[in-house]
Amino acid sequence: MPRRVIIIVLDSVGIGEMPDAVKYGDVGSYTLGNIAHQRGGLKLPHLQKLGIGNINSITGVPATPNPLGNYGKMAERSLGKDTTTGHWEMAGVILERALPTFPKGFPKEFIDSYEQAIGRNVMGNEVASGTEIIQRLGEEHVRTGKPIVYTSADSVFQVAAHEEIIPLPELMRICQIARDMLTEELQVGRVIARPFLGKPGNFYRTTNRHDFALEPPHKILLEYIKERGLEVSTVGKIKDIYAGRGVTSSVLTKGNMDGVNKILEFMSKTEKGLIMANLVDFDMLYGHRNDVEGYGKALEEFDERLPEIIQELRSEDMLVITADHGCDPTHPGSDHTREYVPLLVLGPNLSRGVNLGVRSTFADLGATVAEYLNTEPLLNGKSFYEEIGNTGG
Structure with a gap:
């Protein structure tokens, strides 16, 4: 058998x-x-x-x-x-x-380069719970269109975005750019797309998460x-x-x-x-x-x-x-x-x-x-x- x-x-x-x-x-x-x-x-x-x-x-x-x-x-x-x-x-x-972690967020030089590469300013750049940060920054994200960048205790670069503000294909594009840019001492294990939906006070993450893993x-x-x-x-x-x-x-x-x-x-x-x-x-x-x-x-x-x-x-x-x-x-x-x-x-x-x-x-x-x-x-x-x-x- x-x-x-x-x-x-x-x-x-x-x-x-x-x-x-x-x-x-x-x-x-x-x-x-x-x-x-x-x-x-x-x-x-x-x-x-x-x-x-x-x-x-x-x-x-x-x-x-x-x-x-x-x-x-x-x-x-x-x-x-x-x-x-x-x-x-x-x-x-x-x-x-x-694999590197970033308890104080990612270096300003990298964030500046990343913003230029994706054609958008970002917000956040801190260690945070994914569910907490979208409640705290989600309303401003919806108003400004700025993706929410954050990390955790893991070796990750996470990008949260409301699916009606930044459509999934665009979120995946800007996450792939991050994956390509995070090299050498910034080479995190995963870049994670964290899409969410909902209204202020009731934002929720969807199942459309995608991980861009290091090979x-x-x-x-x-x-x-x-x-x-x-x-x-x-x-x-x-x-x-x-x-x-x-x-x-x-x-x-x-x-x-x-x-x-x-x-x-x-x-x-x-x-x-x-x-x-x-x-x-x-x-x-x-x-x-x-x-x-x-x-x-x-x-x-x-x-x-x-x-x-x-x-x-x-x-x-x-x-x-x-x-x-x-x-x-x-x-x-x-x-x-x-x-x-x-x-x-x-x-x-x-x-x-x-x-x-x-x-x-x-x-x-x-x-x-x-x-x-x-x-x-x-x-x-x-x-x-x-x-x-x-x-x-």
């Missing part, structure tokens, strides 16, 4: 500070554990059965004696704690230099899989993060639960290859907004849906649940946090209960997937497939 791998990235669900967290101001960060502690516990019975409580101590989620999954955690070898950096490393790319510097896991004639189906922002490289089909999502629905849809029709999903609400709606209760509920909601995914696993499937970085809502500020990420691996014909330990790089996951799907080996990472074996032949 053809093999499939399903990777679910729980965006920002870190599992404890890394040894170099002090360099990032992230000492004490532990997204999953601190949320559980502050809420007086989490109810994650299905993740618990897979072994998430065996990785680190989590209030309300104790270790289980005979977990159904294999468990461990992964360290990020690349510098940084960015969405792009984490996903790239899973796919075999290790960055020696962190990975060399071949990635998804391309190796596609070259083998296998399917590479992505859910959420995965396609944009990898600049479309290696992707054969993709769908966007409207929240975590819609993401789970899309994963199940791909599982029902994908015969062989990779299904990779990012569930972004943990990070976007709760981590960056320091919403401990919302984050906890979102984790419990995902856990409730997990049996539906497990039930759809075929005999030669491998399910991986992991994350790309931390974003501890109990930690000062609203930045990502430099943390290990959980690693849970399950498959009907795989071993159970194997402690995979602390992997030295996220690329170990990519190397394992490459071996499991019989592609060429990646440039980075050490496969742990031999450790979990294949008991089904």
Whole structure:
């Protein structure tokens, strides 16, 4: 039977500070554990059965004696704690230099050049929440036609515009110009078009977001899989993060639960290859907004849906649940946090209960997937497939 791998990235669900967290101001960060502690516990019975409580101590989620999954955690070898950096490393790319962030906004010299290039003045140029900044500056934007430029803790250059003031094709044009101009020390991971609609006091972002991603510097896991004639189906922002490289089909999502629905849809029709999903609400709606209760509920909601995914696993499937970085809502500020990420691996014909330990790089996951799907080996990472074996032949 053809093999499939399903990777679910729980965006920002870190599992404890890394040894170099002090360099990032992230000492004490532990997204999953601190949320559980502050809420007086989490109810994650299905993740618990897979072994998430065996990785680190989590209030309300104790270790289980005979977990159904294999468990461990992964360290990020690349510098940084960015969405792009984490996903790239899973796919075999290790960055020696962190993608730049701009906590004080972009340099005036760049903004001046950008305004000249797009033929418009801009407003904003600050670190901000995307939903907050359109409420605060949206009315002036509608009046003046100035695009709203902002950034975040991530390596991003974001442009928000009302669709009736700056039509989508024009917004995409000026974002592409930004992508082309942001080079060298300004080379951000993503330029993001953030269209919105509505009236003053009630502006809302639409689903027409588009990411203009930096191209990975060399071949990635998804391309190796596609070259083998296998399917590479992505859910959420995965396609944009990898600049479309290696992707054969993709769908966007409207929240975590819609993401789970899309994963199940791909599982029902994908015969062989990779299904990779990012569930972004943990990070976007709760981590960056320091919403401990919302984050906890979102984790419990995902856990409730997990049996539906497990039930759809075929005999030669491998399910991986992991994350790309931390974003501890109990930690000062609203930045990502430099943390290990959980690693849970399950498959009907795989071993159970194997402690995979602390992997030295996220690329170990990519190397394992490459071996499991019989592609060429990646440039980075050490496969742990031999450790979990294949008991089904």
